[in-house]
Amino acid sequence: MNFAKKLLAILALVPGLALANEGGHPxxxxxxxxxxxxxxxxxxxxxxxxxxxxxxxxxxxxNRLKDLGLTEEQIKGNLLxxxxxxGEMMTTAMPAKDAKAWFGVVPPDLSVIARAKAGxxxxxxxxxxxxxxxxxxxxxxxxxWNNLMVxxxxxxxxxxxxxxxxxxxxAEEKDPHDPSKSVHxxxxxxxxxxGSMDKLTFDTNVADLVGYMEWMAEPAAQTRKRLGVWxxxxxxGFALLAWRLNASYWKEVK
Amino acid sequence: MAAFKETKLxxxxxAAQKALGWVDDRFPLSKLWNDQWGKYYAPxxxxxxxxxxxxxxxxxxxxxxxxxxxxxxxxxxxxxxFGSVEYIMREVPWGxxxxxxxxxxxxxxxxxxYLHMTRGLLYGSYRKPRELIWLFGFxxxxxxxxxxxxxxxxxxxQMSYWGAQVIVNLFGAIPLIxxxxxxxxxxxxxxxxxxxxxxxxxxxxxxxxVLLGLVAAHLIxxxxxxxxxxxxxxxKENLGPDGHPVDSIPSHPYYTVHDLFGVSIFLLIFSTVVFxxxxxxxxxxxxxxxxxxxSLKTPLHIxxxxxxxxxxxxxxxxxxxxxxxxxxxxxAYVAFLWLKSRLAFMTKxxxxxxxxxxxxxxxxxxxxxxFWGVVFFGGSVVILAFLPWLDHxxxxxxxxxxxxxxxxxxxxxxxxxxxxxxxxxPPSTVGTIVSQxxxxxxxxxFLLMPWWSAMGQFKTVPSRVTFHPH
Numbered sequence: 001m002n003f004a005k006k007l008l009a010i011l012a013l014v015p016g017l018a019l020a021n022e023g024g025h026p027x028x029x030x031x032x033x034x035x036x037x038x039x040x041x042x043x044x045x046x047x048x049x050x051x052x053x054x055x056x057x058x059x060x061x062x063n064r065l066k067d068l069g070l071t072e073e074q075i076k077g078n079l080l081x082x083x084x085x086x087g088e089m090m091t092t093a094m095p096a097k098d099a100k101a102w103f104g105v106v107p108p109d110l111s112v113i114a115r116a117k118a119g120x121x122x123x124x125x126x127x128x129x130x131x132x133x134x135x136x137x138x139x140x141x142x143x144x145w146n147n148l149m150v151x152x153x154x155x156x157x158x159x160x161x162x163x164x165x166x167x168x169x170x171a172e173e174k175d176p177h178d179p180s181k182s183v184h185x186x187x188x189x190x191x192x193x194x195g196s197m198d199k200l201t202f203d204t205n206v207a208d209l210v211g212y213m214e215w216m217a218e219p220a221a222q223t224r225k226r227l228g229v230w231x232x233x234x235x236x237g238f239a240l241l242a243w244r245l246n247a248s249y250w251k252e253v254k
Numbered sequence: 255m256a257a258f259k260e261t262k263l264x265x266x267x268x269a270a271q272k273a274l275g276w277v278d279d280r281f282p283l284s285k286l287w288n289d290q291w292g293k294y295y296a297p298x299x300x301x302x303x304x305x306x307x308x309x310x311x312x313x314x315x316x317x318x319x320x321x322x323x324x325x326x327x328x329x330x331x332x333x334x335x336f337g338s339v340e341y342i343m344r345e346v347p348w349g350x351x352x353x354x355x356x357x358x359x360x361x362x363x364x365x366x367x368y369l370h371m372t373r374g375l376l377y378g379s380y381r382k383p384r385e386l387i388w389l390f391g392f393x394x395x396x397x398x399x400x401x402x403x404x405x406x407x408x409x410x411x412q413m414s415y416w417g418a419q420v421i422v423n424l425f426g427a428i429p430l431i432x433x434x435x436x437x438x439x440x441x442x443x444x445x446x447x448x449x450x451x452x453x454x455x456x457x458x459x460x461x462x463x464v465l466l467g468l469v470a471a472h473l474i475x476x477x478x479x480x481x482x483x484x485x486x487x488x489x490k491e492n493l494g495p496d497g498h499p500v501d502s503i504p505s506h507p508y509y510t511v512h513d514l515f516g517v518s519i520f521l522l523i524f525s526t527v528v529f530x531x532x533x534x535x536x537x538x539x540x541x542x543x544x545x546x547x548x549s550l551k552t553p554l555h556i557x558x559x560x561x562x563x564x565x566x567x568x569x570x571x572x573x574x575x576x577x578x579x580x581x582x583x584x585x586a587y588v589a590f591l592w593l594k595s596r597l598a599f600m601t602k603x604x605x606x607x608x609x610x611x612x613x614x615x616x617x618x619x620x621x622x623x624x625f626w627g628v629v630f631f632g633g634s635v636v637i638l639a640f641l642p643w644l645d646h647x648x649x650x651x652x653x654x655x656x657x658x659x660x661x662x663x664x665x666x667x668x669x670x671x672x673x674x675x676x677x678x679x680p681p682s683t684v685g686t687i688v689s690q691x692x693x694x695x696x697x698x699x700f701l702l703m704p705w706w707s708a709m710g711q712f713k714t715v716p717s718r719v720t721f722h723p724h
Contacts, residue, residue, distance in 0.1 A: 059343075111340060119536075218350075224350065224532075227351075227529065228525065228528070228530055235522045249507055254723050
């Protein structure tokens with residue numbers, strides 16, 4: 001078995017190779033809202049008010065929001081605006097054809113977007129948290145907005161009333177890898193018009209929204225983890241019994 | 255053929271015994287159980303490496319059972335497929351668990367099968383008289399790859415869609431018939447609803463049927479010749495007074511309880527993934543696959559699922575520049591064969607002619623590197639089938655081989671893992687060179703095995719197995 005041990009020791013080093021760095025704007029860590037019901041409810045409210053106007057969440061049923069501690073009456077009273085029924089899916093009233101004409105693309109379905117946007121740089125939540133906070137005014141764009149995460153983004157800054165308007169400042173810097181070139185480097189935002197929220201309040205609200213989108217991407221996630229603990233406890237007991245059963249039979253093998 | 259005779263049991267025998275007697279007179283139920291497991295004598299010195307056969311069986315059953323339930327709710331329709339998977343994840347009671355078990359099971363199956371094959375490699379399990387077991391196993395591996403490939407299209411995410419597109423396009427590299435062949439496989443000019451429907455048919459019925467038949471053949475062949483063991487000794491050469499090998503024990507109950515313990519450890523690991531990391535950092539469920547497949551949006555980086563990446567790396571390593579190295583390698587190998595091998599003159603002549611045709615074909619103006627990439631990609635899988643005839647070592651087990659052989663195997667294992675890792679990454683200059691070195695080593699390992707496996711100072715194989723009582 002000595003050989004197998006050596007093999008395992010060397011294989012254990014392999015993941016170290018995987019720590020390659022990704023370029024681009026670094027992601028901000030999204031605050032964890034997974035167990036904060038009030039925050040998730042606030043996120044749901046923001047989602048229904050700001051996102052569902054253009055986007056679908058066509059795998060998400062309104063009444064699944066009961067998992068976040070809302071009652072059916074609360075959902076009906078606060079989150080349904082255009083005569084949908086509480087058992088219906090979260091769909092937008094905007095026809096896809098119009099969306100394509102107005103924005104150039106059909107806004108993507110957001111049901112599982114928080115899972116799709118995960119990558120080596122961070123979780124899908126980190127991506128969304130950074131994306132939603134890095135819109136800036138850019139008059140060269142047809143809709144007047146641009147974004148640090150998605151250059152020449154088709155989506156306008158839907159939350160600008162809350163965040164206010166910011167412009168991005170860039171500096172030309174020498175490329176550290178090639179002195180003959182320069183790179184267009186982001187150095188910071190400048191607030192040109194205040195929003196209805198200060199920066200901290202806005203960040204908190206975006207975190208709630210992102211928390212909701214992460215929950216929506218896998219509503220069973222908490223059940224999964226909770227059940228997983230019991231399954232592992234059971235299997236540990238089973239493994240112990242199987243181990244002793246095995247030992248008692250093999251005692252007689254000489 | 256003897257006349258039918260009803261077994262007479264005393265009137266007061268238990269009902270179950272009577273029922274079994276009735277069945278046994280009409281169908282060899284007890285005989286089947288005893289031959290295949292109950293009184294199947296297996297060497298008593300099995301170690302950790304011998305659990306993976308049973309585990310593969312367990313995962314096969316898990317995949318079939320979870321697959322049946324998924325089929326009840328899944329819609330094989332390009333417009334509905336993606337949504338129906340999310341429907342399973344949200345609306346179907348316990349659907350998320352069934353789906354995660356199936357997706358984790360696919361990766362687990364490959365981990366187990368790779369470890370099972372490693373066992374075969376380390377202890378020479380494929381050596382005479384077990385060549386057919388190895389060939390059946392190899393066919394199972396091919397089926398498993400096909401099954402995984404067809405199944406991976408079904409969620410209809412971006413990676414499903416473009417992965418299938420890339421792999422089907424590989425057939426397009428075959429001269430003359432290629433483009434028509436890939437069109438025929440897809441049933442359309444791009445991967446589309448027609449492709450999804452036929453892949454669904456292959457995934458849920460065609461391949462599983464073949465797979466089950468092959469598994470049965472694999473087991474029947476194994477139980478016919480008997481299991482090998484970590485010492486590579488034929489236990490049947492040393493029979494006891496009862497007619498059974500002295501170093502063997504009946505599988506039931508000894509290996510039943512042994513495997514039960516192994517299963518419990520496997521389930522602990524499997525459940526940890528299912529319940530706490532079903533995406534496994536994007537390796538078991540790729541992030542991009544949570545976006546619906548879109549024929550107009552090609553992802554920047556398309557990689558097959560991790561279990562295909564070692565072979566996929568071989569494909570990517572075959573660049574136009576590398577063809578010159580390969581031409582030299584083929585020529586050198588043929589020269590080596592003429593000097594060193596004891597093959598018949600005619601065989602050598604045929605090999606030389608084939609090699610010459612291949613070298614001419616490798617010229618940039620004849621066939622492009624993409625075609626050869628596909629050839630080496632296929633070759634890197636198929637070459638496994640020839641192992642029983644490539645290994646000329648006088649001993650089966652690595653335990654009694656010269657110590658330096660262990661490093662040959664170790665470097666082979668590392669090359670395989672490195673190829674696998676590089677296959678998941680976007681192409682890079684360094685990555686390509688490393689994967690080319692690994693590719694050369696991979697093929698050299700097999701093609702030069704008839705020589706290196708017989709070289710060095712072999713240790714004496716004991717006449718009885720190494721066994722320490724528990």
